[in-house]
Amino acid sequence: MKVTPLLAGIGYAFLLSPLAIVALMSLSDDQYLTFPPHGFSFRWYVALAHNAAMLEAARTSLALAATVALIALLLGVPAAFALARGAAPAVVAGVLAAPLLLPTLVIGLGLLMVLQPLGLVATWPGLALGHLVVVLPFVVRLMMSAFAGLPPEMAEAASTLGARPWRGFVLVTLPMALPGLIASATLAFLVSFDETVISLFLVGPRLVTLPIALFRYTESRTDPLVAALAVVLIVLSATVVLVVDRLAGFTRTIARS
Amino acid sequence: MRRSTGWLLCAPALAALAIAFVWPMLVLLRMSLNVTDESGVLIPAWSLATYKRLIGDSYNWGMSWDSLVLSATAATAAVLLSYPMALFLFRTHSRWRGLLAVVAVAPLLVSGTARVIGWLVILGDHGLINAVLSFFGLPAVTLINNWAGVRIGLTESVMPYATLALLAGFGRLDPRLEEAASTLGSLPIRTFWRVTLPLTAGAIGAAWLLAFVLSISAFITPHLMGGGRVFVLATEIYDAATQTLDWPAAAALSVYTLMLLFVLGGAKVAISRRSAA
Numbered sequence: 001m002k003v004t005p006l007l008a009g010i011g012y013a014f015l016l017s018p019l020a021i022v023a024l025m026s027l028s029d030d031q032y033l034t035f036p037p038h039g040f041s042f043r044w045y046v047a048l049a050h051n052a053a054m055l056e057a058a059r060t061s062l063a064l065a066a067t068v069a070l071i072a073l074l075l076g077v078p079a080a081f082a083l084a085r086g087a088a089p090a091v092v093a094g095v096l097a098a099p100l101l102l103p104t105l106v107i108g109l110g111l112l113m114v115l116q117p118l119g120l121v122a123t124w125p126g127l128a129l130g131h132l133v134v135v136l137p138f139v140v141r142l143m144m145s146a147f148a149g150l151p152p153e154m155a156e157a158a159s160t161l162g163a164r165p166w167r168g169f170v171l172v173t174l175p176m177a178l179p180g181l182i183a184s185a186t187l188a189f190l191v192s193f194d195e196t197v198i199s200l201f202l203v204g205p206r207l208v209t210l211p212i213a214l215f216r217y218t219e220s221r222t223d224p225l226v227a228a229l230a231v232v233l234i235v236l237s238a239t240v241v242l243v244v245d246r247l248a249g250f251t252r253t254i255a256r257s
Numbered sequence: 258m259r260r261s262t263g264w265l266l267c268a269p270a271l272a273a274l275a276i277a278f279v280w281p282m283l284v285l286l287r288m289s290l291n292v293t294d295e296s297g298v299l300i301p302a303w304s305l306a307t308y309k310r311l312i313g314d315s316y317n318w319g320m321s322w323d324s325l326v327l328s329a330t331a332a333t334a335a336v337l338l339s340y341p342m343a344l345f346l347f348r349t350h351s352r353w354r355g356l357l358a359v360v361a362v363a364p365l366l367v368s369g370t371a372r373v374i375g376w377l378v379i380l381g382d383h384g385l386i387n388a389v390l391s392f393f394g395l396p397a398v399t400l401i402n403n404w405a406g407v408r409i410g411l412t413e414s415v416m417p418y419a420t421l422a423l424l425a426g427f428g429r430l431d432p433r434l435e436e437a438a439s440t441l442g443s444l445p446i447r448t449f450w451r452v453t454l455p456l457t458a459g460a461i462g463a464a465w466l467l468a469f470v471l472s473i474s475a476f477i478t479p480h481l482m483g484g485g486r487v488f489v490l491a492t493e494i495y496d497a498a499t500q501t502l503d504w505p506a507a508a509a510l511s512v513y514t515l516m517l518l519f520v521l522g523g524a525k526v527a528i529s530r531r532s533a534a
């Protein structure tokens with residue numbers, strides 16, 4: 001049956017057309033986002049590299065995503081280990097996944113109402129806390145399946161040979177779960193780096209993340225700078241995913257969850 | 258491992274979510290019981306006045322209905338477009354299968370704003386579609402800052418989820434049944450209607466509901482593609498929270514949206530139980 005591939009092709013074309021057009025328009029030589037471009041150049045990438053506000057936002061986003069990923073691993077890995085070994089009731093796993101069931105808009109609004117009176121809006125702790133809500137569930141879920149996939153014999157052997165539980169965990173279990181750890185850290189970084197809606201409530205004039213800078217720019221202006229910035233964001237995500245896929249089978253982990 | 262150790266290991270994560278998630282949700286619920294006076298000043302109270310004000314305003318009923326219709330439209334279009342993709346990925350033995358599967362869900366990892374920018378260029382007044390139309394001497398069409406643009410952008414943004422849900426539900430589709438039908442002389446189209454479609458009906462239902470729920474929750478696409486002229490639940494909540502600064506109204510609308518989502522979530526669980534039985 002040749003109809004299915006044809007219809008699938010239409011679906012793919014529809015799905016990928018906005019990304020393809022963004023890539024094309026980022027090379028436009030025009031002053032505005034008009035199609036077709038009258039010429040091609042790298043001028044908007046150059047403009048992006050000289051845009052102080054965007055560079056500052058990029059630095060903020062990179063540092064924030066790295067911080068949030070680290071905190072999420074520190075909090076999520078022990079919980080995932082306990083859950084995978086059946087040492088905590090399964091309902092805890094459900095509770096830790098709960099934020100993914102609610103719209104980020106509502107979570108962001110709730111956080112605004114809590115953090116505003118405390119003077120924590122537009123601060124690093126406030127933003128990190130907001131991102132942690134949506135990052136932690138992914139880390140717990142990925143690490144649970146990573147720990148569950150490990151053969152328990154190795155940890156048992158370590159314990160038989162006299163290793164204390166803590167030592168066995170650090171020297172045996174954790175190194176074996178390294179692919180899962182890398183995948184979790186990557187996903188945590190990407191989710192935080194791309195997070196837009198919660199951040200919208202928690203940023204301020206002095207503290208802006210890159211997705212928010214892109215969002216505000218798109219609201220007010222339409223020049224190819226936004227396309228160039230979008231391409232930078234896409235390339236960064238794609239590179240991280242591809243590298244990690246080679247290292248740890250990232251897409252398999254996603255597909256299973 | 259002992260139970261007490263297990264709880265100890267879970268405690269930091271649970272504490273973090275209690276502070277950053279449970280507490281804000283309780284504050285949101287509490288906020289919806291406060292009231293605002295005519296000048297917009299917040300008055301602490303334990304009252305359902307804000308809910309009554311929102312329910313009494315016919316504007317909100319229209320806006321709420323528009324949200325549901327928009328989400329149903331986007332969910333239907335997304336499932337229609339994703340179904341052949343999922344079916345193709347499920348059946349193919351091509352060595353590109355892995356790559357094509359990744360490409361189908363890759364937009365999930367791309368900022369929603371970046372994809373909206375792409376649609377603005379395709380659908381805009383000086384965009385791709387209008388350039389093609391003017392090339393053929395046809396009149397221009399307005400496809401952004403209105404419902405049409407939001408429908409198109411939203412459809413695309415929920416498609417990867419629909420594809421994933423469809424693929425997850427295709428487990429019951431045994432290719433041997435389709436082969437048997439065609440061996441017995443059934444035409445491909447008849448095999449599809451009588452064998453493939455009934456076997457994947459559960460997956461279609463689950464994917465549609467997921468796409469519907471995500472469409473109601475979506476904010477970036479309606480806000481940016483609608484250009485401030487499309488009003489749905491999500492944009493109303495945002496505007497009440499950040500523009501009119503009517504926090505009780507924003508909170509009450511959020512609670513209303515959450516109740517809507519819980520009802521739909523219950524329906525989704527019921528459907529997946531039935532199709533699993």
